[in-house]
Amino acid sequence: MTQLQVAIDLLTTEDAIALATKVAPYVDIIELGTPLIKSEGLSVITAMKDAFPDKLVFADFKTADAGELEADMAFKAGADYVTILGSTGDSTIAGAVKAAKAHGKAVVVDTIGVQDRVKRAQEVIKLGAAFVELHAGLDEQAEDGYSIQVLIDEATRAGVPVSIAGGVNLDSIQAVKESGAVVAVAGGAIYGAKDPAAAAKALKEALN
Numbered sequence: 001m002t003q004l005q006v007a008i009d010l011l012t013t014e015d016a017i018a019l020a021t022k023v024a025p026y027v028d029i030i031e032l033g034t035p036l037i038k039s040e041g042l043s044v045i046t047a048m049k050d051a052f053p054d055k056l057v058f059a060d061f062k063t064a065d066a067g068e069l070e071a072d073m074a075f076k077a078g079a080d081y082v083t084i085l086g087s088t089g090d091s092t093i094a095g096a097v098k099a100a101k102a103h104g105k106a107v108v109v110d111t112i113g114v115q116d117r118v119k120r121a122q123e124v125i126k127l128g129a130a131f132v133e134l135h136a137g138l139d140e141q142a143e144d145g146y147s148i149q150v151l152i153d154e155a156t157r158a159g160v161p162v163s164i165a166g167g168v169n170l171d172s173i174q175a176v177k178e179s180g181a182v183v184a185v186a187g188g189a190i191y192g193a194k195d196p197a198a199a200a201k202a203l204k205e206a207l208n
C-alpha cells in the first residue's frame with residue numbers, strides 16, 4: 001500500500017507540532033521540510049519524534065556533501081529517514097547509508113534537479129537507499145507548464161521503490177497510487193488547506 005507522508009514546510013517547531021497533531025492520525029511519515037530544519041535546527045527533529053514516537057520522522061536535509069556526518073546528525077536527533085541529493089556523488093550517498101546502517105535507519109535520495117531521475121533512481125538504490133524521491137521542488141512547480149504527470153510516468157517505469165513529491169493533491173493522488181509509488185508526499189495540499197486534518201484524511205482514504 002502507498003504510504004502518506006506529510007511535508008511540513010512551516011517555519012517554527014510550534015506550528016509544525018500543531019499541524020502534526022491535527023494530521024497524525026492519517027499519515028504514516030512526518031516530514032520536517034528543509035526550510036523548517038534550517039529555521040529551527042536539529043531540535044525540531046527531536047521535538048517531533050518525542051511528540052510522535054510511533055510515526056516515522058523524515059528529516060529533509062537535502063545533503064550535498066559530508067553524507068555520513070550529516071546523516072549521523074539527523075539520526076542522533078531522532079530521524080528515521082534523512083534525504084541526500086541524488087545530484088551529489090555516490091560517495092556522499094554511500095556515506096549516509098553507512099550512518100543509516102549504524103543507526104538501523106534509512107536514507108532517501110531526493111532527485112530534485114537531476115536530469116534523468118529514473119536512471120539515477122536505479123543507480124542509488126544499488127548504493128543502499130531505501131527509496132528514491134521523484135521530486136519537483138516548489139520552484140520547479142511554479143514554472144510554466146509544470147505537471148506532476150511527468151513524475152507519475154517516471155514512477156511507473158522506475159522499477160525501484162520511489163516516492164512522488166511535487167504538488168500531490170486530491171486530483172492526482174489516485175494516479176500517484178496507481179503508479180506504484182511506495183510513498184505519496186503531500187505538503188501544500190495539507191498544510192495549506194483550510195482543514196488540514198480533513199485534507200490528510202481524504203488523501204489517506206484515496207490511498208486505501
Ligand SMILES: O=C([C@H](O)CO)[C@H](O)[C@H](O)COP(=O)(O)O
Nearest residue numbers: 007033034137166167186187188
Ligand atoms: O521538499 C519540498 C520542498 O523542496 C521544500 O522543502 C516539499 O516539502 C515537497 O515538494 C512537498 O511539498 P508540496 O510540493 O507542497 O506537496
